[in-house]
Amino acid sequence: MEIKVVRNVLDVNKTLAGRNRDRFSQEKVFVLNLMSSPGSGKTTLLEKTLVQLAPDLKCAVIVGDVCTSNDADRLAVSGAPVVQVNTDQFGGDCHLAAHVIAAAADDIDLEDIDLLIVENIGNLVCPAEFDIGEDARAVVLSVTEGEDKPAKYPVMFRVCDAAILNKTDLLPYLDYDVGAAVGYMGQVHPEMPVFQLSAKTGEGIDPWIGWLKEQVTRKRSRG
Numbered sequence: 343m344e345i346k347v348v349r350n351v352l353d354v355n356k357t358l359a360g361r362n363r364d365r366f367s368q369e370k371v372f373v374l375n376l377m378s379s380p381g382s383g384k385t386t387l388l389e390k391t392l393v394q395l396a397p398d399l400k401c402a403v404i405v406g407d408v409c410t411s412n413d414a415d416r417l418a419v420s421g422a423p424v425v426q427v428n429t430d431q432f433g434g435d436c437h438l439a440a441h442v443i444a445a446a447a448d449d450i451d452l453e454d455i456d457l458l459i460v461e462n463i464g465n466l467v468c469p470a471e472f473d474i475g476e477d478a479r480a481v482v483l484s485v486t487e488g489e490d491k492p493a494k495y496p497v498m499f500r501v502c503d504a505a506i507l508n509k510t511d512l513l514p515y516l517d518y519d520v521g522a523a524v525g526y527m528g529q530v531h532p533e534m535p536v537f538q539l540s541a542k543t544g545e546g547i548d549p550w551i552g553w554l555k556e557q558v559t560r561k562r563s564r565g
């Protein structure tokens with residue numbers, strides 16, 4: 343019985359995600375869903391990413407947290423439009439659902455932007471299950487979280503089109519096996535690119551920026 347209810351929730355979400363996808367396509371906006379566990383560095387990566395993309399792409403961000411507007415305040419420094427969603431109004435949901443994205447997108451002038459980035463709620467499980475109408479998904483894993491997280495939380499890594507291995511500036515101080523982490527990701531999702539970088543120092547960020555620009559360009563060329 344419980345499984346049936348969950349299935350219904352996901353079916354409704356899929357329908358609403360389809361509506362979002364049509365709307366974003368009509369407005370010619372590329373949508374990236376950025377996910378990770380709390381604290382892996384999504385906001386820090388976006389702070390850097392928005393600055394790097396600014397000359398080429400007009401960006402906006404929807405950022406989700408259970409409470410606070412801390413991340414929206416950090417990201418607004420870039421000058422990009424930012425909408426903060428707090429899920430404590432919806433019972434503290436651990437993910438952003440399609441209808442929440444639809445409402446948040448009403449506060450953004452979609453005609454005026456090329457790329458909408460959604461920083462999802464920090465969680466390696468639930469956000470992977472909820473389509474929000476995005477074009478691409480990326481997951482951030484930081485080197486302080488353990489090498490085997492892709493094996494323990496395979497759904498997240500399976501549904502993503504790219505992964506970021508963040509906080510590489512900390513590697514000299516840790517007993518962390520980068521090869522093992524990348525290996526686990528490869529087992530779960532063999533074709534997925536993995537970008538090793540430090541969002542803090544910016545080292546290694548260029549291939550990530552290049553990948554993101556390429557995704558937007560590819561969608562534009564498809565019309």
Ligand SMILES: Nc1nc2c(ncn2[C@@H]2O[C@H](COP(=O)(O)OP(=O)(O)O)[C@@H](O)[C@H]2O)c(=O)[nH]1
Nearest residue numbers: 380381382383384385386508509510540541542
């Ligand atoms: N050393 C280091 N710290 C980082 C890096 N990226 C993020 N952090 C720190 O990790 C903490 C969580 O980062 P935040 O961007 O808020 O993560 P989020 O919860 O995924 O959005 C903050 O204290 C950041 O300064 C990084 O590349 N290197």
Ligand SMILES: [Mg+2]
Nearest residue numbers: 384385413461
């Ligand atoms: Mg954040």
